[in-house]
Amino acid sequence: MLTAEISKETFLSSNVLDRIRLIDAIYSDRVIHLSSMQKTAGVLMHMIYRARSRAKIxxxxxxxxxPQTLEVRDQFREKYGLDIVTVTPELTPEEQNKKYGTELHRFVDGQPLCCHLRKELPLFNAVKKFRAKALITGLMRTEGNGRTDVQPVGSDPRIGCVVFNPLFDWSVNQVDDYLRQHGVPIHPFYAKSYASIGCAPCTTPINPGENDRAGRWRHLSEPNGSQPLYCNINYSDKLNETQKKI
Ligand code: SF4
Structure with missing residues (x-):
């Protein structure tokens, strides 16, 4: 059994839309889809829309x-009528800089704290606020790096949630095909050589031949070639020891 309610066979043999329906049938509105407004999130938000899932986005x-990332969020709201809940960190960037005396994201030993304050804690608060029992993420095995072994279902002991990865067996081509076939909005930066899009100070385009994660935290790359690859908001990324090797 994947969970007490959903069998592994049923989940794996279902298409992604039916996986979303299965999750909805069990968790109703006690499930959160954490949306980054990147391509995989676009697929999942569209599936949530099609399935009439009660998941909180x-x-x-x-x-x-x-700013373009916020525009993508607004496009999904307008086009599909999705109730996308925006949550923010406790401190503004300016207040955080003042408290810590620096821009944490600029330093190898400051980035984990910055991501914790500006990403992890807001997630933890959202889970508490919505009394969520499950999360839906867009992680895929074909992303490589630390996500090669992403499981269809896991758990996040930090927040006591079941974690569903309905796209775990999808490829980048499947994501692109789905978005194109359904006319789903796509972040405009993908057309500008960005392969993964996060906070502006920590995101750059990639060059031909570079790994898709190479544009994240490039300013923190070290002489041995390692650099942070994940913000660790996803617990499975946090667990993975290979996360700093491209
Ligand atoms: S991605 Fe960069 S700016 Fe954003 S929370 Fe993490 S360290 Fe801070």
Whole structure:
């Protein structure tokens, strides 16, 4: 059994839309889809719309996003009538800089704390606020790096939630095909050589031949070639020891 209620066979043999329906049937509105407004989130938000799922779509506004990321959120609201809940960190970036005496994201030993304050804690608060019992993420095995072994279902002991990864067996091509076939909004930065899009100070485009995660925290890359690859808002990323090797 994947969970007490959903069998592994049923979940794995279902398409992604039916996986969303299965989750909805069990968890109703006690499930959160954490949306980054990237392509995989676009697929899942569209599936949630099609399935009439009661999942809460939560967008963590770190207040350091590109304006275009907020525009993508607004497009999904307008086009599909989705009730996307925006949550923010306790402190503004300016208040955080003042408290810690620096811009934490600029330093290797400051980035984990910055991501904790501006991403993890807002998620924890949202889970508490909505009394969520489950999360839906867009992680895929074909992303490689630390996500090669992403499981269809896991858990996040930090928040006591079951974690569903309905796209775990999808490819980038499947994501692109789905978005194109259904006319789903796509973050405009993908057309500008960005492969993964997070906060503006920590995101750059990638060059031909570079790993898709190479544009994240590039300013923190070290002489041995390692750099942070994940913000660790996803517990499975946090567990993975290979996260700093591209
Ligand atoms: S991605 Fe960068 S700016 Fe955003 S929360 Fe993490 S360290 Fe801070």
């Amino acid at each position: 939560v967008f963590i506004d770190t207040q350091l996003h590109f």
